[in-house]
Amino acid sequence: MQSIRPLRSSITTLRLVRRSRTYATTSRSDADLYDVVIVGGGPAGLSLASSLRSSSVTNGLRVALIESLDLEPTRKWNPAPGTYSNRVSSLTPGSAGFLQDIGVWEHVKRDRVQAYKGMKVWDGVSGSRITFDADLQDGASTIAYMCENNNLTSSLLSRISQLGEGIDILDKTRVEKISYGEDTGELDLRSWPVVTVSSGKQLAARLLVGADGANSPVRTFADIESRGWDYGRHGVVATLNLSEEQLGEKTAFQRFLPTGPVAMLPLPGPHASLVWSTTPENAVALKSMSPTDFAAMVNAAFRLSHVDLDYIFANVKTGIANEVAWREKNTAFDPWRVPATVTGVQEKTVASFPLKMRHADSYISERVALIGDAAHTVHPLAGQGLNQGIGDVRSLIKALEYAVQHGQDIGSVLSLEPYYSEQYLKNHVMLGVVDKLHKLYATTSAPVVVARSLGLDLVDKLGPLKKFFMAQAAGR
Ligand SMILES: Cc1cc2nc3c(=O)[nH]c(=O)nc-3n(C[C@H](O)[C@H](O)[C@H](O)COP(=O)(O)OP(=O)(O)OC[C@H]3O[C@@H](n4cnc5c(N)ncnc54)[C@H](O)[C@@H]3O)c2cc1C
Numbered sequence: 001m002q003s004i005r006p007l008r009s010s011i012t013t014l015r016l017v018r019r020s021r022t023y024a025t026t027s028r029s030d031a032d033l034y035d036v037v038i039v040g041g042g043p044a045g046l047s048l049a050s051s052l053r054s055s056s057v058t059n060g061l062r063v064a065l066i067e068s069l070d071l072e073p074t075r076k077w078n079p080a081p082g083t084y085s086n087r088v089s090s091l092t093p094g095s096a097g098f099l100q101d102i103g104v105w106e107h108v109k110r111d112r113v114q115a116y117k118g119m120k121v122w123d124g125v126s127g128s129r130i131t132f133d134a135d136l137q138d139g140a141s142t143i144a145y146m147c148e149n150n151n152l153t154s155s156l157l158s159r160i161s162q163l164g165e166g167i168d169i170l171d172k173t174r175v176e177k178i179s180y181g182e183d184t185g186e187l188d189l190r191s192w193p194v195v196t197v198s199s200g201k202q203l204a205a206r207l208l209v210g211a212d213g214a215n216s217p218v219r220t221f222a223d224i225e226s227r228g229w230d231y232g233r234h235g236v237v238a239t240l241n242l243s244e245e246q247l248g249e250k251t252a253f254q255r256f257l258p259t260g261p262v263a264m265l266p267l268p269g270p271h272a273s274l275v276w277s278t279t280p281e282n283a284v285a286l287k288s289m290s291p292t293d294f295a296a297m298v299n300a301a302f303r304l305s306h307v308d309l310d311y312i313f314a315n316v317k318t319g320i321a322n323e324v325a326w327r328e329k330n331t332a333f334d335p336w337r338v339p340a341t342v343t344g345v346q347e348k349t350v351a352s353f354p355l356k357m358r359h360a361d362s363y364i365s366e367r368v369a370l371i372g373d374a375a376h377t378v379h380p381l382a383g384q385g386l387n388q389g390i391g392d393v394r395s396l397i398k399a400l401e402y403a404v405q406h407g408q409d410i411g412s413v414l415s416l417e418p419y420y421s422e423q424y425l426k427n428h429v430m431l432g433v434v435d436k437l438h439k440l441y442a443t444t445s446a447p448v449v450v451a452r453s454l455g456l457d458l459v460d461k462l463g464p465l466k467k468f469f470m471a472q473a474a475g476r
Helices: 043-054 093-101 149-162 217-221 280-288 291-303 306-315 320-329 385-405 413-440 446-461 463-473
Strands: 013-017 028-039 063-066 088-091 114-116 118-123 129-133 144-148 167-170 175-180 193-197 202-210 226-242 251-257 260-267 271-278 342-345 351-360 368-370
Touching (some): 028 043, 043 063, 043 385, 088 385, 226 280, 251 291, 280 306, 306 320
Parallel strands (some): 028 202, 063 167
Antiparallel strands (some): 088 144, 175 193, 193 202, 251 260, 260 271
């Protein structure tokens, strides 16, 4: 039987004799023993590492984090004022509250975060619309905070370093292989995952956490199936400069086009973040446009009919800005729904990502837990992916604290089960709602358009129902 005492104060290095299927039968090498090995230094992995160190219950655990990228540029992240990364996430008040609780929020560069209290959403075919206002929520002043992913990960690293020694961060290090350990006579590690990394080092984990993104090697090791589908859509992102004269209250705009939703989300000053889900062909066209044509197309996406947009994408290869200007002059659009005019796009910020929906069959198995995109990948139309990952961390840390306080083995399914029970169904419902929304708005079929428009108008008029939807999305 393994000891369930945290390892930091006990044995840390062990000479293992390998007889497993994966390794040569006679090889011998050192394996470091850890209570928790986290694979992945993205937002989810770093949030877990930070939480484990912040908690007075779990801060005695011996923890390692493995990340293939170099984290030094993130540690030193100090961008020029007025320039923004194209990877920005809307953090719900629930996520921000958790980050505050674990001492991370105070490290976030707040002058680069934009809170917003209003959101306008409309149907790009019928024009029916809905508004969300933070005032609808009891005591809330914000729907979400737009925060660059780099700002978050850099703050997580600052918090980890503020907490001092305790986490071995192995960056620029790839996981090469994961297999089970051995019964050495001294310790029976046959149920312990042993991670071999690119430097040759081996780490044996009482609990192995996969925070390693959508193609998770940890999930593959645990033989957990991940199911779903590709949307055949790409999310085009960019950082936009806006007309200063037209800047009003900070508001998020989202229009559902048959090819996918286009969203403009506020950043500080005259800037906004674009997420435009569209066909791979349109994404290629947008990425190859001049900055002037790109800005014109984004303006068109919020102003022109979807038929006009399809026409331009299919037929206009040069002079796009002129074509858009001419069509806008001849189109009556509702000022209610039109964001400030885009005047330019920041250099090197136009990029695209293929969009997919995936959900792992389970988040846990013996000595393994999955969090973040390793467990679920969601369409970005509701801005929930990273928030779900933070929700996973909040839940997993609670389960681990309980296990430590009650002398349980933190890697056992018994200890991990409360995490799975709390998060799986919640995430499944959110994945389902977002997936259905995408499909509902991807059609121009008249009966569906009428039905969805009536639904949108109805929810807009029914305060309590709207309040319910907002509470779900805000992570409360
Ligand atoms: C266009 C777009 C817009 C989005 N907008 C929002 C939004 O507004 N709000 C929101 O909440 N979410 C949003 N999301 C989702 C959000 O970006 C993701 O959910 C989040 O970044 C996932 O974080 P993660 O830490 O789970 O995974 P990742 O960020 O993928 O991190 C995984 C890490 O694991 C490392 N790794 C992988 N394999 C190995 C290996 N073998 N060895 C070592 N390291 C490894 C990788 O290098 C990586 O750093 C958006 C996504 C897209 C595509």
